[in-house]
Amino acid sequence: MRGHGESSVTGPFTFQQITDDIDALRRHFAGDDGKVIILGGSFGGFLAQQYVIQYSKHVDYLILRGTAPSWHHEAGALERLEERLWKAPLASKEMLVNGVFDKFQNDDEFRLVMFALGPLYAESAYDANAGLQKNLKTKFRAQVHNDLYSQDEKYFDYREGLKTVNVPALVLVGEKDWICPLEESKLIAQTLPKSRLLVVKDANHSVHLEQNKFVLENIRDFLKSGP
Known part of the structure; x- marks a missing residue:
């Protein structure tokens, strides 16, 4: 993701630009009409939601981890x-x-x-x-x-857009997530038409690290279950 990790610090840094970057990667690896699995956690979950709302025809499965559907979290x-x-x-x-x-x-x-x-x-x-x-x-x-997090960017709200997403989704969250509380994942799961909610006990925002084996097993089972 531009501006993060080892990626170049090349603006603009906006939700829309990064969402379009994700689609550029999809086209590069899967072709113009190819489909992908989208997985995003925390801030990456915000971007994953925007992507699947805008580009749902190119998504086979959506996996969200410890995120929120709007800035109200x-x-x-x-x-x-x-x-x-x-x-x-x-x-x-x-x-x-x-x-x-x-x-x-x-x-x-x-x-x-x-x-x-x-x-x-x-x-x-x-x-x-x-x-x-x-x-x-x-x-x-x-x-x-x-x-x-500027005034032009931070006030995202995907709650209405998620209602239009007809993609199988797994929404997983640590029961004790502090920064994207459990209630936010529950709301996402209630809003997405084809979703499954997985609440992991005794886990926080880093649920994928704290309960790594359990989380990976459930992701694999979800992907094997088919659309």
Whole structure:
């Protein structure tokens, strides 16, 4: 994804541009009329929903992990943060509201905030040393984040669009997901006409890591079940 990981930092950084990038990748690997399986989690889940709404004829299956159908999930995330701040003593609600859900002053602030929030993402015992190493290896680009959370971009709402998607969908979520709370995945599953909801107990936003074997088994079963 442009501006993320090892991809080039080449604008524009908008939901529409990245959605079109996904379709360009589809055409490259599957041909103009080829179909693909779309899987997206968290912010990637926002993009996956936009893609399947716009390009549903090119999607065989949709898999969503720990995401939300609209920007309104921010209120629930703030509530969960306030309930669980004891898990992340270096974090604050201002870091979420003014940073993650708005903008960062620079890459360093972005990196420090995400390190402070790290303990909130898992239900298992948090390994601070491993968290530090992961944080140091991750590329944090404040400008890319800020563009995607600008006033023109952040107020996404797919709730009506999802009603038109006639694609088999698996919606999976950790029971204790803090930043895209369980209620958001329930709403997605209720809205998509052909969906299956999988709630994973004792798992958080990183459900695919915490319960990796269980999640992969269920994804395989879903894909084997056919449309």
